[in-house]
Amino acid sequence: MMQNPYVPYKAQIVEIRDEVRGPRPIKTFKMKLVDRERFDYKSGQGCLVSIFGKGESWFTIANSPTRPDLEFSVLKTGKVTAKLHEMKVGDLVGIRGPLGRPFPLDEWKGMNILTIGGGIGQTPLRAIYQYVIDKENDYGDLTIIYGARSSRDLVYREELFKLIEEGYNVHLSIDNPEPGWKYFVGFVPDNVKRIKPEAKNTIAITCGPPIMIKITLNVLKELGFKEDQIYTTLERRMKCGIGKCGKCRIESYYVCRDGPVFSYAELSSMLEKI
Amino acid sequence: MRTSHSSQSLICWVIKMIYEGDFLKDAISNLLARGYKVFAPVKLGDFHLFREVKSAEEADFGYILPRNSAKIAVFPENEVLIKYSSWIDEIPFEETRIAIVGIKACDAKAIKLLDEHFLEGFVDPYYKSRRExxxxxxxxxEEPGINCFCQSFGINPRKPEADVVFSRIGGKTFVNAYSDAGKDFLSEFNLRNEGEEEARLRQNFERETLEMRKIEIDVEKLKKSFESSYWKEVAVNCKSCGVCTYLCPTCFCFDIYDEGEKKGVRIRAWDSCQFPLHTLESSSHNPRAEKWQRLRNRFYDKFYYALRKGDYYCVGCGRCIDFCPAGIDIVSVISGVR
Structure with a gap:
């Protein structure tokens, strides 16, 4: 970590991919640090991307540290993200990080990994499934369940279709029927109910809109998952990223520093329900 | 002159002396002459505020407690973190030595609590540069204010945790140093050792318990009452104005924002958990959308969540009671949890 944790590293945008077009566009930015080699991070950690004159926003790193790139998938929703969406390859931004507590992927060795994502919530899960794919000998079965409002809203669409072709256990869904859609139609928790993943020796990681997480948790419990088998990664408004500004605090936990990854066992021991 | 001191564990040496003259004003003059940035209470109408002073005359010590807390000396209401144009131009840091003259025991304890927050884990370099x-x-x-309850937290208002402690007892000026920095500072003054009778006078003064309000904290009850409708009742008249957090000597939340498009400053400024924007996410989800949730957060933050670190984040200064426009009284609220 840098000496003054409020001062960002300089980074350059080296590639931009359109993930989702339309009124709620999502782009994935591949970035490269300018003055230094890539930093070490773990799946689940995030960075504050900084644009002077606009501010800073937290994004979970969208790819696994086993891959050579540093990627962030950004939904256009505020000042910083709107500016990012205007930026071109070659433009400079600031990056502070890596920040936060990652997924305990070392502890999960030997277990089956189940990711359940909704919308842009797929981002941290991608950092997990890429890792598990790259270290497949260390883990049991990998199951990816992912859904969005429509097929156009699915992020990493091409990557996921390719994984299906390669024989990976990927279950996609969209909320409403569309011509030519070959996969499940309905909400993500319903897809989980349909697939009935085995709870034994499995870690389930879920990320998406709060309502999706809430219902998914119930479905997982019905399937026999215990609270310490379920993980999520939280989103909160964040400014400092280092547990000082107080914005992302839940009880005495700072999501930026003590999270964003929490087990459901940890979350349910808190008074303030998520 | 040096005696070992056992009652306050952090303190190595203490010197106890008597000063003939206006010590506080002379202290300010001395500090200013040596280039210190000095924060002291300034009288404005019928109240006092801690402010930076440029002369001893500006300061006035006829108060029980200034309206704002002394934390502004180490954690100002706003400060520049980074000056930028296309990239970082400058990272400003406090170079000047800083002094607070006239701090009371509650605010002094609050600075220790802020130390825990800003200096543990990631060190906040801006806070540290001032604090050190x-x-x-x-x-x-001498007397407590009507809403003081510092003794509830084991704070002795007659024995503040500070480098130098000034007392006016029986018409005499007692000055004690409780740190090396304080001892060095006192070496600038013409002091005499206290006599036996004076020592007794001072000790009696320090031992005296003041008649003040008392807060009853039942942590188990707090834990059980989180979902109680009590919090909605407490918050009925809350204006979400945030004055409680603004005046609180232990509140530390802040916002960071940029001012200036092509050229400007990245600023941090105090923020408040009482404001809905504090936690509003870009997705429009707000984990504390209701004012009673935000008010509850403030109380749990001070008396329940902070306990994981071992301290209540309240020092009993009573400012939030004095100035709440809705009459929300932290002592009654916490003592009456159900």
Missing amino acids: KLLTVAITC
Whole structure:
């Protein structure tokens, strides 16, 4: 970590991919640090991307540290993200990080990994499934369940279709029927109910809109998952990223520093329900 | 002159002396002459505010407690973190030594709590740059204010945790140093050792318990009452104005924002958990959308969540009671949890 944790590293945008077009566009930015080699991070950690004159926003790193790139998938929703969406390859931004507590992927060795994502919530899960794919000998079965409002809203669409072709256990869904859609139609928790993943020796990681997480948790419990088998990664408004500004605090936990990854066992021991 | 001191564990040496003259004003003059940035109470109408002073005359010590807390000396209401144009131009840091003259025991304890927050884990370099150059000259309380309850937290208003402590007892000026920095500072003054009778006078003064309000904290009850409708009742008249957090000596939340498009400053400024924007996410989800949730957060933050670190984040200064426009009284609220 840098000496003054409020001062960002300089980074350059080296590639931009359109993930989702339309009124709620999502782009994935591949970035490269300018003055230094890539930093070490773990799946689940995030960075504050900084644009002077606009501010800073937290994004979970969208790819696994086993891959050579540093990627962030950004939904256009505020000042910083709107500016990012205007930026071109070659433009400079600031990056502070890596920040936060990652997924305990070392502890999960030997277990089956189940990711359940909704919308842009797929981002941290991608950092997990890429890792598990790259270290497949260390883990049991990998199951990816992912859904969005429509097929156009699915992020990493091409990557996921390719994984299906390669024989990976990927279950996609969209909320409403569309011509030519070959996969499940309905909400993500319903897809989980349909697939009935085995709870034994499995870690389930879920990320998406709060309502999706809430219902998914119930479905997982019905399937026999215990609270310490379920993980999520939280989103909160964040400014400092280092547990000082107080914005992302839940009880005495700072999501930026003590999270964003929490087990459901940890979350349910808190008074303030998520 | 040096005696080992056992009652306050952090303190190595203490010197106890008598000064003939206006010590506080002379202290300010001395500090200013040596280039310190000095924060002291300034009288404005019928109240006092801690402010930076440029002369001893500006300061006035006829108060029980200034309206704002002394934390502004180490954690100002706003400060520049980074000056930028296309990239970082400058990272400003406090170079000057800082002194607070006239701090009371409650605010002095609050700075220790802020230390825990800003200096543990990731070190906040801006806070640290001020804190490590800080000298505190405290005043003991003769009388408590109507909403004071510092003794509930084991704070002795007659024995502040500061580098130098000033007391006015029986018409005499007692000055004690409780740190090396304080001892060095006192070496600038013409002091005499206290006599036996004076020592007794001072000790009796320090031992005296003041008649003040008392807060009853039942942590188990707090834990059980989180979902109680009590919090909605408590918050009925809350205006979400945030004055409680603004005046609180232990509140530390802040916002960071950029001012200036092509050229400007990245600023941090105090923020408040009472404001809905504090936690509003870009997705429009707000984990504390209701004012009673935000008010509850403030109380749990001070008396329940902070306990994981071992301290209540309240020092009993009573400012939030004095100035709440809705009459929300932290002592009654916490003591009456159900």
